[in-house]
């Protein structure tokens with residue numbers, strides 16, 4: 317019998333405040349639009365829009381922002397059975413985005429003492445996790461205790477219950493103390509995961525080196541649990557390495573780019589969905605890339621997530637020029 321959820325995502329759900337005025341620095345931006353944000357929340361919302369059955373585990377502020385995030389997740393068909401509210405006054409994170417040009421974007425994070433990093437191990441329920449085929453772990457949730465321990469508990473429960481772990485490295489510098497800690501905790505979880513997804517820079521953080529090699533990173537992880545390693549290179553595309561030795565290249569689709577953020581989350585949402593629908597890895601890379609190409613042309617990361625028809629139409633439309 318199939319389980320209630322295709323995957324449960326664990327980590328932060330927060331607020332994005334995206335610059336309404338483009339092509340200017342933050343100092344000259346006066347208006348921002350509010351969206352739900354946070355990489356694992358974006359991935360959950362994107363996959364739910366593609367028809368996946370998705371749940372969420374995370375901690376929100378007990379205030380208007382937290383209530384807004386919870387209802388937006390619910391309206392997006394993401395189950396919030398694993399969501400709790402912070403009783404100690406910690407606030408949900410804010411991410412202000414700056415769009416200087418389509419290529420030059422940055423994010424200013426307000427994440428001091430942020431509610432999502434106060435998720436405790438007691439708040440991760442085995443009963444809830446047992447309902448899922450897979451667990452999507454966001455690396456940022458390993459940055460601080462008690463969230464770190466909550467994630468390690470979820471990972472251990474996933475192992476006990478035969479739940480596949482998909483690790484999205486999702487490195488955000490703001491909340492980490494030093495690179496050594498990143499390398500320790502990223503390696504620990506990556507070794508236990510079936511699928512590891514990240515940018516080249518994020519794999520370098522995990523390996524605590526500079527300018528690492530994709531093949532070497534994948535081969536190292538294949539000594540442990542991983543069966544599939546995805547390494548992303550921005551507009552240059554991405555590579556998928558399978559434990560059986562196969563390598564696939566994913567290419568970016570042409571897009572009328574508005575901003576760069578949101579690419580990774582939309583890519584992960586569609587890639588995971590395609591794999592879960594039984595598509596071969598090279599096809600799944602197309603779904604991920606097409607989804608990202610759509611989201612970078614739009615204003616938000618969560619609200620802008622495409623549906624299956626939009627993704628498939630783009631793949632079809634650019635089939636001749638793909639990879640050229």
Ligand SMILES: Nc1ncnc2c1ncn2[C@@H]1O[C@H](COP(=O)(O)OP(=O)(O)O)[C@@H](O)[C@H]1O
Pocket residue numbers: 515548549550551552553554566567568569570571573576577578579580581583604605606608609612
């Ligand atoms: N400017 C762009 N135009 C079209 N697709 C893009 C663009 N930037 C990224 N992508 C797609 O999104 C994927 C993930 O982007 P990347 O920047 O590597 O990840 P992240 O957003 O996590 O840093 C890429 O592999 C590519 O397919």
Ligand SMILES: O=C(O)C[C@@H](O)[C@H](O)C(=O)COP(=O)(O)O
Pocket residue numbers: 330332352353354355356358411423576577578579580581582616617618
């Ligand atoms: O992850 C966050 O906390 C911020 C996101 O909500 C924001 O939309 C973003 O940066 C997404 O970018 P991506 O990780 O490159 O997809």
